[in-house]
Amino acid sequence: MLRRFEDARILMYSHDTFGLGHLRRCRTIAHSLVEDYRGLSVLIVSGATIAGAFDYRARVDFVKIPSVIKLRNGEYQSLDRHIDLQDTLSIRRSIIHHTAETFNPDVFIVDKEPMGLRGEVEPTLQYLKERGTKLVLGLREVMDAPHLLDAEWKRNDIMQKIDRYYDRIWVYGPPDFYDPLTGLDVPQGVRDKMGFMGFLQRSVPRDETRTPRPEGDYLLVTTGGGGDGAELVHNVIDAYREDASLTCRALIVLGPYMPAKERMKLIRKAKKVPMIEVIEFDNRMEELIAGATAVVAMGGYNTYCEILSFDKRALIVPRVVPREEQLIRATRASELGLVDMLRPEEAEDPVRMSAALKALLVRPLPSSSSPNLRLEGLAKISAEVLPWIEEREATRAALKTAAS
Structure with missing residues (x-):
């Protein structure tokens, strides 16, 4: 104090x-x-x-x-x-x-x-x-x-x-x-x-009563609030369905604002892919990101801070309308070597998305590109x-x- x-x-x-x-x-x-x-x-x-x-x-x-x-x-x-x-x-x-x-x-x-x-x-x-x-x-x-x-x-x-x-x-x-x-x-x-x-x-809250979080290696897919994140989730699931050699477990967090119709469609779709687990919402994203092997996200401000705080490999597929904020952030972070980026139209190709996910798992950590970033x-x-x-x-x- x-x-x-x-x-x-x-x-x-x-x-x-x-x-x-x-x-x-x-x-x-x-x-x-x-x-x-x-x-x-x-x-x-x-x-x-x-x-x-x-x-x-x-x-x-x-x-x-x-x-x-x-x-x-x-x-x-x-x-x-x-x-x-x-x-x-x-x-x-x-x-x-x-x-x-x-x-x-x-x-x-x-x-x-x-x-x-x-x-x-x-x-x-x-x-x-x-x-x-x-x-x-x-x-x-x-x-x-x-x-x-x-x-x-x-x-x-x-x-x-x-x-x-x-x-x-x-x-x-x-x-x-x-x-x-x-x-x-x-x-x-x-x-x-x-x-x-x-x-x-960001840091992981010190809470002795917290509920257990996933163990082992997993790729975290998060769309933030989820209001416009359904397409990214579809793209990840399609990549796993296209490429059986994607063997890293994926944990997908849909977000509380994802429309119910889209949410149910994605849950049904993901059940057909053994390597994918879907949850609707978790109020402690810091813990999920801290425990992840890598992160796939749209790249809102908070997610980006968490990626850097916990030094996580990240693939960003930014929102481009109605605001270009996420696109600008992802472009700049990619230029600095902090993250990988796909535009939404690129992520729609399952082959390209699968290749990006595989590359993500072995890319350098953000700290390797910007060791002085504080x-x-x-x-x-x-x-x-x-x-x-x-x-x-x-x-x-x-x-x-x-x-x-």
């Missing part, structure tokens, strides 16, 4: 409309902070439908707001289709603002969406800024293709609002990997607030938070003394 506080509070916002990435990243940061600082409480506002399926450490909790899902065409709709989207957004906005008023955080960390879903966080940002709360925007190391991100942000005047509200911008990656704002016209005020924190290291994001975040909370505690103590 670095320091003990009396009543320090951090609020985090995770809009969560597709997949698990935002909530898992917030949860990782929250767990690291409460481990470093006693007396610190972290509250995560999340729209994830399965936010309650994860374990949370003491002094970390979440507030569930009504879920909004992002369709594959990029549009949004309420998870409960009987409720109008605008009504759902109004409820979310109200809960977020009331939570901030009641919780009264020292620091507010917003994940990825600067103003929240459809601007739902902006009123809260304005309120907390007036109260002196430190406002932090956390960005993935890759956001999207520059032309897509630029158009989206210009429509909503996002860059100017970032400059107006935020005190600090954390980039969850090293500066020599990728700049999330590359290709955009970035005001100097925004650049001055940016800090490249590094990737967020995952120091959590330590840097902890160091930045410390003086902010100390300043707020000193202010509260001074006010208390003056009042007495």
Whole structure:
């Protein structure tokens, strides 16, 4: 423990409309902070439908707001289709603002969406800024293709609002990997607030009551949340059916957001292949990745951090629509020799996929290509938070003394 506080509070916002990435990243940061600082409480506002399926450490909790899902065409709709989207957004906005008023955080960390879903966080940002709360925007190391991100942000005047509200911008990656704002016209005020924190290291939870995990060698296939991961699973199963010499056991995790129809189809298909085991969801992906011989994935941010944290061979088949984030990340990581990559159309060929899986099992570890790569994001975040909370505690103590 670095320091003990009396009543320090951090609020985090995770809009969560597709997949698990935002909530898992917030949860990782929250767990690291409460481990470093006693007396610190972290509250995560999340729209994830399965936010309650994860374990949370003491002094970390979440507030569930009504879920909004992002369709594959990029549009949004309420998870409960009987409720109008605008009504759902109004409820979310109200809960977020009331939570901030009641919780009264020292620091507010917003994940990825600067103003929240459809601007739902902006009123809260304005309120907390007036109260002196430190406002932090956390960005993935890759956001999207520059032309897509630029158009989206210009429509909503996002860059100017970032400059107006935020005190600090954390980039969850090293500066020599990728700049999330590359290709955009970035005001100097925004650049001055940016800090490249590094990737967020993952570890296997220390839990004596955890359920047993697979033993022996296995190839882990994960699609993250699974909402758009069915094709990758089909491709892996097809490769095993095509090539009987693929003898490494494969453990496939479908993900909680995979549509039920696709899930059942894949389970039936996989039963015909003795070397393949399918499970629907596991809330401790860190353990599964740590125990795997190699990983096949779509390459979302969290999976990538886990691959590097546990130094695992990986084959990435990235999503290419509606966002190009995974493609950009996989291309850059492949250039650096950290992973192998197939585009989705290449992975559809069972012969090519089989060859890629065989090559994966004998490729060099990521540490062989980048021995100096460090995952120091959590330590840097902890160091930045410390003086902010100390300043707020000193202010509260001074006010208390003056009042007495």
